[in-house]
Amino acid sequence: MNLPKIASISKKIVVACVGLFLLLFLLVHLGINLCLLRPDDGAWYIAASNFMGTNYIVKVFEVVLFAVLFIHIILTIALQIQNWKARPVRYSQPSRSKTSAGSKTMIWTGGLILCFLVIHFINFYFVKIGLVEGKYMIHTEELVTPELQKEIMDFSQGKLSEEEGMAVQAKIEKINTVINKAESENLYSEDMKWIRELTAADVESLEGIVEGVEPDFYHMSYDLFKNKAYSIIYILSFIFLAIHLVHAMQSAFQTLGLNHNKYNKFIEGFSWIYAIAIAIGFTIIPVYIMFFV
16 A cells, blocks of 8 residues: 555644544434434434435535545554554563553554444445335425326326326326325324325336435334344443543644643543543443333
8 A cells, every 4th residue: 555655743633633533423423323212203313314314514524534544544554563663573571661552452442433434334335325125204285296286187187198197197196195194104203294205116117207305214123133143243332442542642732742740630531521521422322222211
C-alpha cells in the first residue's frame, strides 16, 4: 500500500480530529436508536430515519462521515504498522511500562469493531442502497400517484384505449393486492400513514406504479435484535467499542495538545463516563427487545 509519506505526528493529529468527529456521530446515532424503545409503534424512529435519509444536509454529512471513517481506519492501520516496524523485535522480558490496557488493545478492539461495522452495513446500509433485500414500507398517501389518479380519471371518462385501460386496471389490481395484504396481516402503522413489513416481492410488484418505498428499518431492527446470536455480537461489539473509546478520547486530547495536569483527571473521567454511557445506551436496546418484547 503506497500511503502518502505524512509525518507520524500529522497522522496522529488527523486520526484524533476524525475520531472526535465520530464521537459526535455516535451521540446522534444513539439518540435515533433509542427511539426504538418508545411505545409509539415506531413513529419517532421512522420520522428520524426518514429525516436522516431525505435531508440534503444530512446526505452531505453522510458522505463526509464515510470519508472520515475511511481516513480513520487507514491512518490508524498505517500508524500501527509504523509502530511495529519501529520495534521489530519484542522484549525478552515482559515490559512494565505504564501503557494502559486500552492502548495495548486499540488495534484489536478497532479490528473487532470494523468486523461488526461490516455486518451492520450488510444488514442496514446495503438494504438502503438496494444491494441486499430487507423489509420495506410505503406511505399510504403515495400509493396512488398524481399520474395514476389522472389515468384513472381518464379511464372512467372513456378517454383511454382498451389496451391503456387494461394497463390502468392492472396497476389498480396490484395496489389492491398490497392493500388487502396490509389489512389481512395488520401491516398498517397505528397512525395509518404507513404499510410496513412488505417483502421485496411486494415492492417489485409495485415497481413503476408506486413511489416513496422506504426500507422498514424499524421492524428490521426488531427482527435482528430478537435473534440472540446477532444481539450477543452487537452487545460484545459495544463493549469493545467502550474499551476502544476510553483510550482513544484521552489519546486524542493529548495529541491535540489539550491535556494539562489541571484537568487530565477530568478528561480521564469524562472518557470513562462517555464510553460507558455509549455502551449502555446501545446495548440496552437489544436487551430490552430480547427479554421484554
